Amino acid sequence: MRLDQMREGQYGRIVRIGGESRLRQRILEMGLTKGSEIYIEKYAPLKDPLELTIRGCHVSLRVKEAAEIDVERLTGKK
Amino acid sequence: MEKRQLRIALAGNPNSGKTTIFNNLTGTRQKVGNWPGVTVEKKEGDIHKFGHDIKIIDLPGTYSLTPFSIEEIVARDFILDENPDVVIDIIDASNLERNLYLANQLRELDCKVIFALNMADVARSRGFKIDARKLSELLGVPVVFTVGNKNEGLDDLLKTAIELAASPLEIPEERRVRYSHDIEAAIREMRDYIDSRDGVTLSYDPRWTAVKLLEGDKIIKDRIREKMADQSEKILEKAEQLRGQLSKRLDDEPEIVMTDERYGFIAGIIKEVMSTSTRQRVDISRNIDLVLTNRFLGFPIFIFFIWAMFQITFTLGVYPMEWIDAGVGYLSAFFEYVLPDSVLKDLIIDGVIAGVGSIAIFLPNILLLFFCIALFEDTGYMARAAFLMDKIMHLIGLHGKSFIPMLMGFGCNVPAIIATRSLESRKDRILTILITPFMSCSARLPVYIVLAGTFFAAHAGTVIFMIYLFGIAVAIVSGRLFRTALLKGEDAPFVMELPPYRVPMMKNLLIHMWDRSKMFLKKMGGIILVGSIVIWVLSSYPQHIQYSKDYDAQIEQVKQSYDDKISRSDAVKAARLQQEQSARIETLASAKEAERAEKSYIGRIGKFIEPVFEPIGIDWRGSVALLTGFVAKEIVVSTMGVLYAAEGDAESDALRNALQESGMTALSALSMMIFVLLYVPCLATLGAIGRETGSMKWTFFNLGYTTAVAWGMSFVVYQGGRLLGF
Numbered sequence: 001m002r003l004d005q006m007r008e009g010q011y012g013r014i015v016r017i018g019g020e021s022r023l024r025q026r027i028l029e030m031g032l033t034k035g036s037e038i039y040i041e042k043y044a045p046l047k048d049p050l051e052l053t054i055r056g057c058h059v060s061l062r063v064k065e066a067a068e069i070d071v072e073r074l075t076g077k078k
Numbered sequence: 079m080e081k082r083q084l085r086i087a088l089a090g091n092p093n094s095g096k097t098t099i100f101n102n103l104t105g106t107r108q109k110v111g112n113w114p115g116v117t118v119e120k121k122e123g124d125i126h127k128f129g130h131d132i133k134i135i136d137l138p139g140t141y142s143l144t145p146f147s148i149e150e151i152v153a154r155d156f157i158l159d160e161n162p163d164v165v166i167d168i169i170d171a172s173n174l175e176r177n178l179y180l181a182n183q184l185r186e187l188d189c190k191v192i193f194a195l196n197m198a199d200v201a202r203s204r205g206f207k208i209d210a211r212k213l214s215e216l217l218g219v220p221v222v223f224t225v226g227n228k229n230e231g232l233d234d235l236l237k238t239a240i241e242l243a244a245s246p247l248e249i250p251e252e253r254r255v256r257y258s259h260d261i262e263a264a265i266r267e268m269r270d271y272i273d274s275r276d277g278v279t280l281s282y283d284p285r286w287t288a289v290k291l292l293e294g295d296k297i298i299k300d301r302i303r304e305k306m307a308d309q310s311e312k313i314l315e316k317a318e319q320l321r322g323q324l325s326k327r328l329d330d331e332p333e334i335v336m337t338d339e340r341y342g343f344i345a346g347i348i349k350e351v352m353s354t355s356t357r358q359r360v361d362i363s364r365n366i367d368l369v370l371t372n373r374f375l376g377f378p379i380f381i382f383f384i385w386a387m388f389q390i391t392f393t394l395g396v397y398p399m400e401w402i403d404a405g406v407g408y409l410s411a412f413f414e415y416v417l418p419d420s421v422l423k424d425l426i427i428d429g430v431i432a433g434v435g436s437i438a439i440f441l442p443n444i445l446l447l448f449f450c451i452a453l454f455e456d457t458g459y460m461a462r463a464a465f466l467m468d469k470i471m472h473l474i475g476l477h478g479k480s481f482i483p484m485l486m487g488f489g490c491n492v493p494a495i496i497a498t499r500s501l502e503s504r505k506d507r508i509l510t511i512l513i514t515p516f517m518s519c520s521a522r523l524p525v526y527i528v529l530a531g532t533f534f535a536a537h538a539g540t541v542i543f544m545i546y547l548f549g550i551a552v553a554i555v556s557g558r559l560f561r562t563a564l565l566k567g568e569d570a571p572f573v574m575e576l577p578p579y580r581v582p583m584m585k586n587l588l589i590h591m592w593d594r595s596k597m598f599l600k601k602m603g604g605i606i607l608v609g610s611i612v613i614w615v616l617s618s619y620p621q622h623i624q625y626s627k628d629y630d631a632q633i634e635q636v637k638q639s640y641d642d643k644i645s646r647s648d649a650v651k652a653a654r655l656q657q658e659q660s661a662r663i664e665t666l667a668s669a670k671e672a673e674r675a676e677k678s679y680i681g682r683i684g685k686f687i688e689p690v691f692e693p694i695g696i697d698w699r700g701s702v703a704l705l706t707g708f709v710a711k712e713i714v715v716s717t718m719g720v721l722y723a724a725e726g727d728a729e730s731d732a733l734r735n736a737l738q739e740s741g742m743t744a745l746s747a748l749s750m751m752i753f754v755l756l757y758v759p760c761l762a763t764l765g766a767i768g769r770e771t772g773s774m775k776w777t778f779f780n781l782g783y784t785t786a787v788a789w790g791m792s793f794v795v796y797q798g799g800r801l802l803g804f
Contacts, residue, residue, distance in 0.1 A: 021331060022146055026571040028337040029142040031176040041364070045376045046469035049478075049572055051367075055175050056204075058363065058576035060465050062472070065571060 001073065004050070004066040006040045012071040013037050019068035027069070031055050037074065083124075083131040084243050085160070086236075089153060089184060090168030091177050092139035093458070093577035095196045098226040099168055100136045101589055103236070110593045118152050119499065119593075130240055135162065141176070141575075143183040144333075145297045147502050154297075157189055158282060163243040164190045166235065168226075171201035171208055174352060178344045181219075182255060188283035190242050191219050194235055198223045205354055213351040227583055254285075255343050257336060260327055264292055264320045271316050275309045291317035292324065293333040363578040367462070376466050383459070384485060387450040391443055391489060392520070398442035406435035424618060425611070433610020433709070444493050445595050447486060451497060452590035454482070456582035460500065461574060468572060474554050475561030477501060477570060480510040484553070487517030488546075491759055495766040496594055503570030508771055509560055512780055515759035515767075516553035518546050521711040525754045528715055532734040533744040541748070549755050552787060609709045609761040616680040617706070623677045629670035636662050675720050680705060694753065694792035695746030704753065710760050745804045749796040756788035 006012055014036050017024050031054050032038070041051040041058060048063045090096040100108075104123025121136040137156060138149035145151045157165060167184050169177040174195075184191045195201075195208060214221040220238050224231035256262065268288035272280070280287055280302070290298040291313070299317075303310045324332040369375055410427045417423040454460045460482065468478030479501050486494035494514050501507045526545055530538040640659035644652045675681050676698075684702030691701045699721035707714035715733075722736040737747075758764070758781050768777040 017334075021333070023571045023573075024331075024334055025142075025144055025146065025337065026573045028334065028341070029144065029179060030573050030575065031179070031341075033338055033341045041367075042371065042373075044371065044465055044469065045373045046466075048469045048472075049465060051371070051465065051576060053364075055173070057173050057176060058367075058578075060461075060572065060574050060576055062468065062572040065573060 001071060002067050003038075003052075003069040003071050004063045006071065006073065008040055008042050010040050011037065011074040012040070013074055014069060015072055016070040017068065018070070019065070023065060023068065027061070027065070030059050031057065032059065032069070038071070083133055084164070084240065085133045085135065085162045086239050086243075087135045087137050087156060087162040087165045088168060089137045089157075089165055089180065090139060090196075091141055091170060091173075091180060093575065094139070094168045094170040094173075094177060095226040096136065096139055096168040098583060098586055099194070099196065099224065099232065100134065101586055102226060102229050102232055103134055106589075108589075110596070118148050120152075121593075127236055128240055132236070132240075140180065142180055143187070145295060147570075148504055149502065151297065154187075157184070157187055162189070164192060164239045166192045166194055166239060168194045168196050168224075171195040171198045171223075172204050172206060174201075174206070174208065175344060175348050178347065179340060181217075182340055182344065185217060185219065186255060186283075186286050186289065188286055192235065192238055192242060193217075193219055193221045194224045194231070195221060196224045196226050198231075199225050199228075207353045209351045209353075213347070216347055216350060255340055257339050260324060261292070261332065261336060261339070264324055264332075265289055268292060268317060268320055272313060275306070275313065280305060289336070292321055293336060294321060294331075363458070363576075366579050367576070370459070371462050371465060380463060380466050383454075383463075387447070387454075388489065390450060391446045395442040395446050399439050402435075402439050402441065406431060406438065409435075425614065428618070429611045429614035430607065433614070434607055440490060440492075441595065441599065443490060445591060447489060447493050448591040448594045449587060451482065451486075452587045453582060455500065456580065456586055456590070458577045458579045461576045464574065465576060474513075474557035476509060476557060477503065477506045477572065480506060483510055484514055484517055487514040487519060489520055491515050491517065491519050491763040492766045493594070495763065495770050498770060505565045506570060508776060509557060509565050511767055511770055512560060512776070512783070513553040513557045515763055515780065515784055516549045516556065516756060518549045518755055519711070521760070522754055524712050524715045525707075526751055528718070528733060528737075529747040529751050532737050533742070533747040541751075545751055545755055548752065552756060552791070556783075556787070613680070613706055613709050613713075616683070617675065617678050619679055620677075623674055625670065625673055629666055629673075633663050633666050636666065672721060675702070681721075690789075693797065694789060695743070695749045695796040696753070696792075697740070697742075699740070700742075700746075700750055704750075704757065707754065708758055708761060710762070711754065714754060743804075745796060745799040748799070749792040752795055753788045753792045756784060756791055758785050758788075 003012070003014075014032060014034055017027055017032070017034065019027075036054055039053045041053055043050045043063075044060075049060045050063060050066060051058055051060045053059075088096055088100055100121065100123070104125055107125060108121055108123040110119060110121050118138050123134050125132050125134065135156070137153040140147070140150045140153050143150055143154045145154060156162070165184055167181045169181060181191070181193060193213070195210060198208075201208065210221040210223060213219075220242060222231055222235045222238050224235055226232075257265065265285065265288045268291055269284050272284060272287065282298075287298065287302075291302075294317075299314055302313055306313070321332055324335075328335045370379055372379075410431045413423065413427050413431065417426065451460075454463065460479070463482060464478030466478070467481040471478050471480050480498070482500070483494045483497040486497055491514055494517070495511050498507045498510045498514075501510060523542075526542045527538075530541045530545075534541045636659065640655055640662075644655050644659070647655060676685075680702055681698070684698040684705065687701050687705075688698040691697070691704075696704070699718065702721060703714045703717040706717040718737070719733050722733060722740055742750075759767070764777060764781060767780055768774065771777065
């Protein structure tokens with residue numbers, strides 16, 4: 001599934017990052033790399049952008065940008 | 079022998095505490111300027127410690143050295159081209175993994191690096207334990223623990239830096255980042271290819287150059303083109319060919335795979351040097367954000383903060399403004415007293431003191447506004463504001479962070495434009511700068527008050543509010559227009575860190591505030607000074623005017639005749655006559671002043687350009703008022719006061735009566751208000767635009783665009799209104 005399809009409070013793991021090169025590079029530099037685990041913190045009051053936690057830091061990105069990231073949901077976590 | 083000055087550069091992620099360390103190392107001995115050619119703040123400070131003269135340079139905070147943003151390019155170019163003796167990378171120890179990414183890129187650059195593991199106390203409280211010795215061993219880089227805000231470890235850091243500067247550079251080959259087999263093979267091939275070219279002299283590390291070429295780094299390609307003209311094409315061709323091969327084999331762009339592998343390398347190091355205790359850590363920031371970016375509370379709280387910022391700026395600012403105003407008054411009274419009557423005296427009092435005084439009076443506002451902005455930035459709330467506002471701002475093609483500068487525009491456009499520095503992308507910055515002048519600044523308000531109060535009496539408040547809204551609408555339309563026509567291209571990625579909330583340090587806040595205010599004073603002071611002298615010259619020359627009537631004689635006559643009458647009257651009648659006398663003298667004096675203004679250079683210019691303003695319902699007096707408003711928009715009111723020959727306070731009834739008698743209608747007043755709202759921002763704002771865009775082209779574009787829009791809109795309103803029969 002795509003990252004923008006995830007809901008608040010869900011855990012996931014990044015499978016693939018798409019998009020144009022500059023955006024991908026930016027996403028990677030913020031630590032969102034393949035295989036890393038994320039937690040969807042919340043969506044902004046106007047439903048865009050969204051906030052997630054990765055490696056202990058909070059990162060926000062637009063829904064359109066999140067749509068370039070494929071994730072798998074981790075359901076085992078509380 | 080005089081020892082050479084050591085140059086130490088500070089690098090690090092945003093929010094890693096770099097600024098605090100810089101402030102603590104240099105204290106108040108810092109110089110703030112711009113990096114050449116770009117509007118990224120450059121800070122440096124000279125200190126003398128442990129027997130060495132040291133220059134500390136604060137590089138822009140970046141997450142990496144991939145040359146996408148100006149900050150990254152500036153930071154990397156400095157290290158590559160200026161060869162600082164040592165680069166200190168400030169690492170947020172509580173966020174080691176992501177911070178090590180930049181740290182590794184610095185290592186790859188082959189310069190002398192020290193890692194400062196900052197905020198070690200926070201890391202400990204979060205349950206992280208970092209084995210510094212092991213980290214140092216694994217990477218071949220000295221590591222020092224620091225706690226920037228408590229001033230701990232900074233002496234250690236400097237000592238280590240001085241030692242490192244004196245020792246030869248050696249990073250053992252085996253401690254470098256190892257890429258996967260295919261990539262390493264390509265790197266080797268690229269390196270060999272460059273080495274085999276004759277007469278190749280690139281001062282950069284050969285392995286690094288090869289890596290960057292395989293990543294398709296634009297800047298390195300440009301450098302190679304510059305430095306080895308005839309060889310460059312072959313080298314770049316080779317690089318493209320290898321990139322193609324790698325892409326095919328890896329099934330992805332090489333730079334993406336390499337970034338992945340760097341993170342892989344870092345993950346390996348993290349495993350060796352860091353242990354996390356099982357203690358569940360409390361994420362205070364998350365709890366704060368439960369409220370501050372809450373679905374329902376987020377916006378109300380945000381609006382409250384903005385409201386509070388304006389309240390503090392404009393109500394608290396009133397008191398010091400009065401003091402400054404009084405001070406300027408005393409100063410001109412002093413010169414009035416000590417200087418003999420001369421042109422120089424007029425120049426000093428009416429030109430220099432009045433002009434500079436008119437800008438100095440804004441200093442309290444500006445200091446307070448920047449203090450609030452610094453507070454937003456240093457606590458970490460600014461990122462949340464961007465998070466909340468991004469959706470709305472994105473509609474105009476802007477970044478969430480553009481909201482704050484645009485909002486500040488309602489106060490004063492100058493600090494608003496300087497505040498666009500918090501935007502990372504140059505396009506966003508230019509776009510925000512170009513539309514900020516449509517935010518109706520506080521200096522335009524007196525003009526609306528006079529005009530709307532005179533011609534729309536009962537509905538003045540509504541009309542003024544509509545004018546503000548109209549400005550916002552023009553800004554939005556212009557924003558969309560610029561984004562699609564002039565500043566095309568992909569939006570900058572929004573991907574942004576929401577840093578942990580921190581209690582700001584007063585010292586940092588004050589330094590932050592003062593740096594920006596100083597810039598305002600220095601640069602704007604010069605422009606305003608020159609501008610006010612020019613306006614003064616234009617409005618007070620030629621000195622000898624052929625008046626249509628001999629006003630002085632008439633005044634004398636009135637004086638005489640009344641004096642006679644008064645001397646022959648009883649006390650009650652004399653008082654009445656006295657009043658009558660001074661009223662008549664005043665009328666004559668202001669008629670003289672009006673004629674003088676009409677025949678001064680600026681009046682002649684007003685007459686000359688009157689045809690331009692006629693279609694929008696503004697006569698020559700209005701035209702002159704608008705011209706003088708170029709220096710500062712509140713001057714429009716005082717010029718109108720002079721030209722419409724009204725006496726006393728600009729907001730008094732006299733000006734209102736005079737305006738109504740002058741043939742101005744509600745419609746032409748509306749047209750004039752719209753013109754004042756939209757036309758050329760004042761001189762200080764234009765100066766700020768010039769500095770912040772770093773381009774005359776954008777400055778003149780803004781000048782032309784705003785004037786054209788103002789004239790066009792006023793034309794539509796005035797002529798449209800007339801067609802409708804108003």
